[in-house]
Amino acid sequence: MSYAGAVWLAVQEDLYRGACSELTPKILNSDSRNSSSTDPRGTVQLSHESISRLDIFDDYFLSQCFHFTRQCLTFIVDCIKARMKKDVFRPSSDATSVEAMTLAALYFYAHGFLPRKITDLLGLEHARASDAVNTVSKVLEDMCPDFITFPGTYDDRMGVAQGFKYISGIPNVVGVLGCLHVHVSPSLAEESLFLNTRGYHSVMVQIISDVDGNLLSVEQCCPGGTQEQAVWESSDICQEFNRLQHGQTWVLGGKAMCKAKHVLSPVESSRIKTDAARRFNTAHSKVWKSAQHVLGCLTTRFQCLHSLGAVLVDNLKPVARIVTACCVLHNISKKFSVPLPSKLVLDHLHPDQEMREEEQENFVDTEEAIEDMIEMCFGNSGDEEEQEETKTIEDIENRHKPNGDHNSHNNLSES
Incomplete structure (x- = not known):
């Protein structure tokens, strides 16, 4: 963008780094990866203690599922965490839940549907999928004046x-x-x-x-x-x-x-x-x-x-x-x-x-x-x-x- 408004990226970076300092996900180490349970089909089942879903997926999977790069996905997730943390009128959610909701919504935007295998992979109850899309859409809509x-x-x-x-x-x-x-x-x-x-x-x-x-x-x-x-x-x-x-x-x-x-x-x-x-x-x-x-x-x-x-x-x-x-x-x-x-x-x-x-x-x-x-x-x-x-x-x-x-x-x- 060829005008000064393009600095929104730097502004947003400061925003989410400041507001989400307590929510910054830790990268899963090899021990935590190995301790994650799997179902009979080999699908990784994330425990509640696991922090970032992004760390267990490779770049190709992220691109095919969500149509964004890892760096861009991290930025989006962190911005939504920051916005939801600031909104006192929105029910509070832990960092893991917000990340799962965000990725579920991004999958829906990318493909037009949200299958159970994706919500299971993200550790999100399929019954909550519709609510996740609605909630994340509302947060992104609220961010429209910034972007x-x-x-x-x-x-x-x-x-x-x-x-x-x-x-x-x-x-x-x-x-x-x-x-x-x-x-x-x-x-x-x-x-x-x-x-x-x-x-x-x-x-x-x-x-x-x-x-x-x-x-x-x-x-x-x-x-x-x-x-x-x-x-x-x-x-x-x-x-x-x-x-x-x-x-x-x-x-x-x-x-x-x-x-x-x-x-x-x-x-x-x-x-x-x-x-x-x-x-x-x-x-x-x-x-x-x-x-x-x-x-x-x-x-x-x-x-x-x-x-x-x-x-x-x-x-x-x-x-x-x-x-x-x-x-x-x-x-x-x-x-x-x-x-x-x-x-x-x-x-x-x-x-x-x-x-x-x-x-x-x-x-x-x-x-x-x-x-x-x-x-x-x-x-x-x-x-x-x-x-x-x-x-x-x-x-x-x-x-x-x-x-x-x-x-x-x-x-x-x-x-």
Whole structure:
């Protein structure tokens, strides 16, 4: 992340080291490993006195089961221990229990289900598995303001904007706006509310990401049939833009945003009159594709985001909590440069919704500002346009590789 907010990693490290000094797990020595009992099938059964489950599993097992590296898992577990210890309103749990609950939840996020053999391996009663996922999801949701932050200062915003300008030439863009759709199963009476533009039932969550694929904002869990512009206009981040809290900046969105205020959408085909508009649309498309990479990373690492089961329109909180938890973990995985567990599958963006007539009339001033920007930044063609396009596509792909050097968790001096 290219702005000062990236120091959250160092802050969180101080937090959990201070708060969890009494909870730091001891590495099991050879004697304790040998004294652990096994069942007839050879599965290690951990005694209550054993401290860390992570110490008995090899790195490959951890990666396959939880889709994180050992170092990243240790950080996640310790942060959750620290947060649960500080929360006086949450029932207290010992360090061993918290670790088991956390790993059980991480397995569910990674695979979308939680089998008994995993809960047995973790020493967790299978009947408590659902409670474990709910509890850990709530803790991670509470940690969202610490790990998902929108650039709050001028320097931070310009740092993010510089990254977008480098790959596209579009100035003052501080994020890409998109919606994550997660398949759900609503009741028959509510099916129409959840039917999205791709013909299946879903909930949608609005996200904003930077050029490196870090999430900057996550909010507004709504039925999948809700118009994306309505979601944007009712969101907290949109209200901040309306108050000019983020200065003269934009977020970049698709045609479905209908040129909403503070959102840069592509020029409609019928309105393309100049080469500048065509070049702008090409540049817009390059950046817009990064939204596919972010959504693809989320659904590849967290298989639970393919389907979250039954849902009621009046009670979206449990589903929203799981989605937010996965988003927090996504940013943590980026900081630890954790590779994806399998080949990235790009998420297909949803078809654009039709623009309402009143919306066309409401944003004349915004449209004029966009036209001025397009003419100023894209009015002159360059001989290196094709070369730049190839470089830009490759740059986006490289920036979104979790194991790239550009977002290494060891580099905490970004500003």
